[in-house]
Structure formats: C-alpha cells, structure tokens
Amino acid sequence: MSELWYVLNHWVTIAWLCLAALYAYYAVIADLVVIVRNRKGDNEPGKSKT
C-alpha cells in the first residue's frame, strides 16, 4: 500500500466521522423543534402535531 493510499484512507475516516456528526445533529435538532412545538400545545404522548 502506497503512502498516498494510506493518507487518503486516514482522511476518509475523519471526513466521514464529521459528516455523520453533522447529520446526527441536524436530524436531532429537527426532532427537538417538533417536540418543543408540541409541548407548547399538549404534553400528552401520541398526540404529535406532525
């Protein structure tokens, strides 16, 4: 395995980790917006306004 391939491999692992983190944060924030909005109206489970 050449140095170029290894360096590429190493960068791919970190870039992928950062992308995964970004997606996880984005998806959770989208959910939290819905939870907070629903809490303002009704705290009962199963009555999501979505």
Place this chain on the structure above:
Amino acid sequence: MEVAAPLPSWSIYAILIAQGSIYALLVWFLGRARGKTAETFLSGGRDIGHGMINASVVATWVWAATLMISSWTGYQYGFIGPWWYALGATVPLPLMAYLGRRVRTVMPRATSYPEFMAHRLDRKNHILHSLISTVVSLWITVMIITGGAIMGHAFTGAPFWAIALLMVLIFVSYIPLAGLWASILADTVMSLMLYVCLIIIAVAVLVKIGPGEIWAGLTEVASNRPVLQPATGEAEQLSQWDGLNWLNPAGLGFLVVNIVGNLGAVLCNQTYWSRVIGARDPKTAFKSFMTAALCWWPIPLATGTALGVAALSRGLVVGESYTNGGATIVFTEAEAVAPVMAFLVLGFAGLTIFILAVGSATISTGAGEILAVTTVFVNDIYKGHINPKARDRTLLVASRATLYVVAAALLAVVIFFREIGFSFAGMYQAMGIAFSSAVIPVIMACFVKNTNREGAFWAAIIGSVCGMTYWLATGADLLWGVVWGNIIVLSVSAVIAVTWTIMRPQPFDFDSLKESEGATGG
C-alpha cells in the same frame, strides 16, 4: 489491567454523576408524561421521530467494545482492522431496517419481538425467543459494565465495584421516569456528545502525528518486525507485521466473527426492536436504521484508525511504560491501546475525553439493555404467561419493579464475574456462537410465509449446540476456533430451518397479525 492511575478517582464519579443528573433532569422536563401508562412506558408512545431514533441506534450500538476493540483491531491487524470491525458490526443495522419495517407494517401494535414470534409462530418459539432476548441483553450489559468499570478503575484508581454500582444507579435514575422514551432521549444526548469527543481525538492524532508519519511507522514495523506483544503467539505477531496489507488473513477471520456475532446481538435483541417499536411509523424505523448504519460506521473506523493504527505505527509495546507531561501510563494489555494512545496524544485531556466517551457508550447501551429485559419480562413472560389479565397500572408497577431487580442482579453478576476473572475479550468473541443461531429463524419468520414452526425452533437450538460443541472442542480458541464456531452456528441453523420449511411448509397469512394487539394493550 493494572495501570498507574493517571487521573484522580473523583474524576470518574464526577463524569458519571454529571451525566446521570443531566439525563434525569431532561427526561423529567421533557417526557415524564410517557411514564404514566405501561403502553407508553414500554413502547415510548410509538411516535418518536427520525432524528432521535437515528441517534439512539447509534448510541446503543456504540459499546465500550466499539471504542476499545476497534482500536485493538487497528493495533492488531493494521489499517484494515478498523474497516473490518466497522463493516462487520454495521451489517446488522440495514438488515434490521428491513426486519423492523416489516414487523411494524404487519403487526403495528407489537411491543417486543418475542411477541411477534408468538403470533407469527407458536408458544414454544415465543418462550425460546423470550429467553434468547433476555440472555442476549443480560450478556451484553454484563460485558459493557465490566468493560467500562475496568477502564474506569485502570485510569482513575476508583474501585471497580464503585464504578459498576454508579453505572447501574444511573440506569435506574432516569429509565423509571419514562421508560423507552427516557432511554431514547438520553441516547440522543450521549450520541451527540460522543461525536464531539471522538472528533477531538481523531483530529488531535491527525494534527499531532499525521497520516504520513503513521504510514512511515507502519512501513517500519513491516520491515523491522518488532515484537510488540511479547506474551502472544506467532500468529498475532505476523498479523501486526502485516499492517499495510488489505487482505490481512487474521483480520478477515475477525470480520467473520464480527458479522455473525453482531447479527445475533442486534436481531435477537429487544433493545434494537424497541427503537423500531418506538418509531413514529414503519418508514421512520426503516430510514433511521439505514442512516444509523452510515452514521455508526465511521465511529469505530475513525477511532480505530486514529488510536489503534497510530499505536501500531509508533511501535507501542505491551508491558512498557509511557510518559506524557510528567505522568506515566503502563500499557498492560493490547485491548487497552485506545486510552493509552489518547493519553499519549492529548495527555490528561485525551484520557478524560476517552473516558467520557466510553462512559456515555456504556450508560446508553446498558440502560437500553436493562429496559429491554424489563420489556420482555413484563410484556412476554408476566403478561403473556403469568398474569394475562393484568391491568395497565399493574404492568407499570411490574415494569418499574423489574427494572430495579434486574439492575441489582446485574450488579451482583458483574462483581462476581470480576472476582472469578472472567475474560472481557473472550465474552465479545463468543457472542456469535451463543446467540446467532436464532438469526435465520427470525428472518424467516418475518419474510417467509411457509416457515415451519418446528424447523425455526430446532434450528435455533441445534445451531447453537453444534457451534458451542465445536468451539469448546477447540479449547475455546479465540483465533480460528471462534471463526469456525460462528460459521457452524449460522450454517447449521440455516440448513435446518430452510430444509424443514421446504419439506413441510406451513403457510401463514401475515394479514392476520394486523388484528393482534400488543400484549400490553393498544
């Protein structure tokens, strides 16, 4: 593992207590209404969105082993080790996406997967899968508490039993408030925190060492062939010297063990089925497990590459002492390579961040697994067989009581195993041989309408017996014995279940499941 503890013992207590308090407060403010009925307690209200399910699956699938063993694979097998580790452990998640969507579609009110097996197959399969699911969850919880407490003890000097006790207390501090929803909310926070911790570590290795230097180190190890693990055999040494090989043979063997073992740990585990049950709809469950696979994969991959492969490239020798900033750490066993390397790169901060990450991983998975045991006991055993007419209030009380009893029993088992010196690494690798014979019957029950009930039942039992017999006959070998044991378990159960079904098909109408209410009522 005996290491001169570089951190004060109060640090682990502070990390754990802070986390437990945050989760308990969050659950209290945002979701305590979910703890008012047994249905919402065990099913989470069945309206949880994609973001939380995705984060929860990631958090519950990150164990202490994910961080410790993935780094060990980097140290043991070179750069390909973390890829094989991550691939093997990711495979069950997309599969679970299909199974989960199928079960949520054909039986929307199911609360547990053994309950689905009861309606889809029969009573004996229900009992068998209730037992398997319970054993899987207990086994995993014992394994992760043990791993987390060993690491906490090694790097802070706090007593093993005190850390284990604190972990168990945290499990029962927020789960009884709102059940599954509490577990998923805490997982979400832990997952987000975990990413931050791991990105800091990965970037620190990138900046302080750099991939070019790591490559040069691996080349040096391949040419100079240093003995990095003096107590191990020639096979382990050879795989370390082969650290730049795409097809490292020992690494490929580990891939097989990891795929088979993890299939059982996910597909026969109520913890992951609970995330399916709690999702808003079948589509959300499917999407969440698919994205979780993509979001989970880079966690062991980046951690193993940053810590394990970097440690191999630097030629860290098991048994040697290493210093950073005046503090000394002893690298006593290969499985501890991750925290040792984190310490060498970032000093006390690195070690603290790593302990925080492992603590989060342990709490999220442990809490989920204890709740899974509770769900199966209350929903399938208590409501299913002991007291079928139990009212919702009774089930809620039973759920909370079961949580406390299971937590106490687990603590006792963990401390007992520690006293008799049960191996953490052995437990992880033997997982597939113990559980994975039930994987094919579960898949067939979900998708094959002619599945034979007897075939599904005996495939799970005989597969496990054959694999276990073979493995024990090899002297419980953890290199190739465990690889072939895993292959035998899966192959034997597949042959039995498929052949029996072809010879004696038992047609089933999946539409009949739509009318089935969950055991806890609808």
